[in-house]
Amino acid sequence: MNSSHYLIDSGRRNRRFLTQTEQQEEQESLSHIEGDMLQVISLEGKINAQLEPKLSVEDLKKLYKTMVLTRVLDTKCMNMQRQGRIGFYVPCAGQEAAQIGSAFAATAEDWIVPTYRDQGVALIRGLDLRKLIAHLMGNSSDSMMGKQMPNHWGFSEIHFMSVASPIAAQLPVATGIAMSMKLKKKDTIVLAYHGDGATSEGDFHAAYNFAGVYKAPVIFICENNGWAISVPVARQTAAATLAIKAEAYGFDGVRVDGNDILAVYKATKLAIDRARSGGGPTMIECLTYRMGPHSTSDDPTKYRTKEEIEFWKKRDPIERFKNYLELRGVWNQDFENKARTVVDEEINRAIEEEEKIPPPETSSIFKDVYAEEPASLREQEKEELSYESSSKE
Ligand SMILES: Cc1ncc(C[n+]2csc(CCOP(=O)(O)OP(=O)(O)O)c2C)c(N)n1
Ligand SMILES: [Mg+2]
Numbered sequence: 001m002n003s004s005h006y007l008i009d010s011g012r013r014n015r016r017f018l019t020q021t022e023q024q025e026e027q028e029s030l031s032h033i034e035g036d037m038l039q040v041i042s043l044e045g046k047i048n049a050q051l052e053p054k055l056s057v058e059d060l061k062k063l064y065k066t067m068v069l070t071r072v073l074d075t076k077c078m079n080m081q082r083q084g085r086i087g088f089y090v091p092c093a094g095q096e097a098a099q100i101g102s103a104f105a106a107t108a109e110d111w112i113v114p115t116y117r118d119q120g121v122a123l124i125r126g127l128d129l130r131k132l133i134a135h136l137m138g139n140s141s142d143s144m145m146g147k148q149m150p151n152h153w154g155f156s157e158i159h160f161m162s163v164a165s166p167i168a169a170q171l172p173v174a175t176g177i178a179m180s181m182k183l184k185k186k187d188t189i190v191l192a193y194h195g196d197g198a199t200s201e202g203d204f205h206a207a208y209n210f211a212g213v214y215k216a217p218v219i220f221i222c223e224n225n226g227w228a229i230s231v232p233v234a235r236q237t238a239a240a241t242l243a244i245k246a247e248a249y250g251f252d253g254v255r256v257d258g259n260d261i262l263a264v265y266k267a268t269k270l271a272i273d274r275a276r277s278g279g280g281p282t283m284i285e286c287l288t289y290r291m292g293p294h295s296t297s298d299d300p301t302k303y304r305t306k307e308e309i310e311f312w313k314k315r316d317p318i319e320r321f322k323n324y325l326e327l328r329g330v331w332n333q334d335f336e337n338k339a340r341t342v343v344d345e346e347i348n349r350a351i352e353e354e355e356k357i358p359p360p361e362t363s364s365i366f367k368d369v370y371a372e373e374p375a376s377l378r379e380q381e382k383e384e385l386s387y388e389s390s391s392k393e
Contacts, residue, residue, distance in 0.1 A: 036241070037255050037287060040262035041324045043315065053266045060330050063104060063124075063261060067096040067318050069343045070120040073129070074292070076347055077136060081296040085355070086136045090151040092117045094259075094291030095223055097317035099193075100124045101264030102221045102284065105272050106191050111159045113174035113192040116151040117223070117290075121193065125158040129350040139357040145364045167228075168198040171207030171220070178216035178281075189217040189275045191268070197228025199242050208283070212249035215280035219271045220246075222283060223258065225290040230303040246283035258286025259317040262324070289315070362388060 040051050055063075074093045081089045092099065099120030103112065114121055122132065131143065135153045138146030143154060144162070154162025161177075164170045174192030181188050198204050199222065211218050222242055226233055239245060246253030256267045264286055271282035289312040293300045325331035366373070366381045373381075 037257045038263045038267050039257040039260050040266060041260050041320055043320075045323045045327065047324065047327065051263070051266055053262055053269065055262075055265075057330055059104075060325060060328070061335075063100060063265075064318075064321055064325060064331070065339050065343070066100050066120070066124045067261070067321060068339055069346070070096050070100065070123050071318060072340070072343050073119065073123075073132075073347055076351070078292065078296065080136075080351070086150065087138070088150040088296055089136065090116045090295045091290075091292040092119050094289045094312065094317065095225055096120045097261035097321065098221070098223045098258040098264055098286035098288045101261035102191060102193075102219075102268040102286070105265055105268035106189070108159065109188050110272075111161065111177055111188065111190045113161045113170045113177065113190055114163060115170070115193050115195060115198075115223075116149075116163045116165070117195075118193050121191075122153070122155060122158060122160055125160065127155055127158050127160070129346060130354055131155060133350050133354045134357065137354055137357070138359070139354060140360040140364070141354065141357050142360070145360045145367065147365065147368075166203075168194055168201035168203035168207070170194070171198070171203050172210070174218055174220075175207045175211045175214075175216050178211065178218035178275075179214050181217055182214070187276060189219065189272055191219050191221055191272075193221045193223060195228060196222065196224040196226070196233050196236055196242060197231065198222075199245060200236055208246065208249040208281075211281040212246075212251050215278070217275035217278075218281045219268060219275055220281065220283040221268070222285045223288055224285050225288050227290055227294070227300075227304075229294045229298065230300075241285065243283060243285040246281075251281045251283070253283040253285060255285045255287065258288030259315050259320055261317060261321050288317070291316075 038051065040048050040053070042048070071093055074091050077086065077089045078091055080086045095117065099118055100123075103121040103124045106112070108125070112121055112125065119132065130141070132153065134141035135144060136150050138144075138150070144152070148162070149165060152163040152165060154160060161170065161173070164173075171192055171194060174190050178190040181190070192207070194204065208220070210216065224233065224242055228236060241253075241255055243253030243255045254267050254271075257263050264284070267284050271284060274280070274282065291309070291312060322331055363381065363385065366377060370377065
């Protein structure tokens with residue numbers, strides 16, 4: 001299989017999400033759905049009016065601005081790493097629609113269990129930019145106090161769990177949170193993010209199995225970006241799609257054009273409504289693409305072709321949404337210029353402010369590790385403090 005074209009692989013059409021009326025309407029507009037993906041905006045820019053979510057102009061603008069903010073921030077962070085101003089970075093360019101469209105369907109009370117690549121999710125939930133940058137710098141404003149790997153953030157103020165590095169390790173946790181919400185009869189749900197590579201991990205299967213058996217209110221957002229570092233999806237699985245894996249656990253898996261923000265939003269909203277009303281989990285496979293390297297320590301030219309990059313450049317999620325907004329009379333060049341100016345200023349100001357913040361005190365390495373500090377650690381802390389004061393003399 002040519003990995004750059006997996007987007008249009010044949011598979012089963014996922015229509016079970018639609019109401020009966022929508023199913024009938026959809027039958028009349030099949031030409032708008034490419035392959036077996038849910039699509040609202042076709043590659044040619046045609047709109048599927050039956051599936052189009054009814055969002056306000058204000059919401060549409062917010063989605064677009066957040067996509068731009070995420071992309072511009074991403075480029076700046078890559079540059080800052082190359083300039084030695086931050087140590088390491090995991091970029092998300094290309095995946096903005098999958099991240100922002102899905103997270104926008106959740107409420108502030110719902111919980112997000114993210115991966116290291118989900119900056120867009122945090123930003124659409126209103127994260128203060130400075131918190132994100134502080135973390136990348138590992139300064140004393142970082143909620144992790146420089147103790148975590150970069151991109152392994154956590155922001156309780158936006159209900160955004162801290163990131164686990166072992167692939168798929170977050171998924172049983174996500175199912176567990178959702179099970180507890182159900183037991184406590186809460187009205188909240190969990191959005192759990194993972195990549196294509198994660199579907200080969202044991203934790204993926206354990207999490208999906210428990211979610212299915214206990215009808216946990218969890219929605220798995222699989223960002224199928226075609227690659228797990230240098231391993232293409234074709235080498236990850238012999239299954240026709242990743243979405244069909246959900247069926248083995250007794251719940252629906254839906255394939256969505258992950259570069260079509262409105263399709264991602266629509267699918268996630270339906271899944272959330274279902275989970276909230278006791279209908280259990282759903283997996284949403286978002287077909288998208290990682291436009292940049294896996295991380296600042298990776299060189300994708302070693303394993304990807306120029307043709308593949310070009311193929312996906314033409315499917316840039318920001319361009320796709322911009323074309324839609326223009327058709328709807330929401331976008332024009334003036335709006336674009338203003339949005340970019342605001343975004344640039346916001347990011348530059350946040351970086352400038354965070355670069356003034358000093359690194360954490362050495363003694364902070366002893367904090368927030370145990371609920372009750374064990375004697376051995378107290379001993380080490382005392383030793384470190386006396387070393388610090390003697391070296392100052
Ligand atoms: C259990 C485990 N194995 C290997 C790794 C090394 N590793 C880090 S990221 C990654 C790729 C994951 O790919 P995918 O799930 O598709 O997510 P993506 O990076 O594409 O967003 C791997 C193999 C790891 N972190 N954990
Ligand atoms: Mg991947």
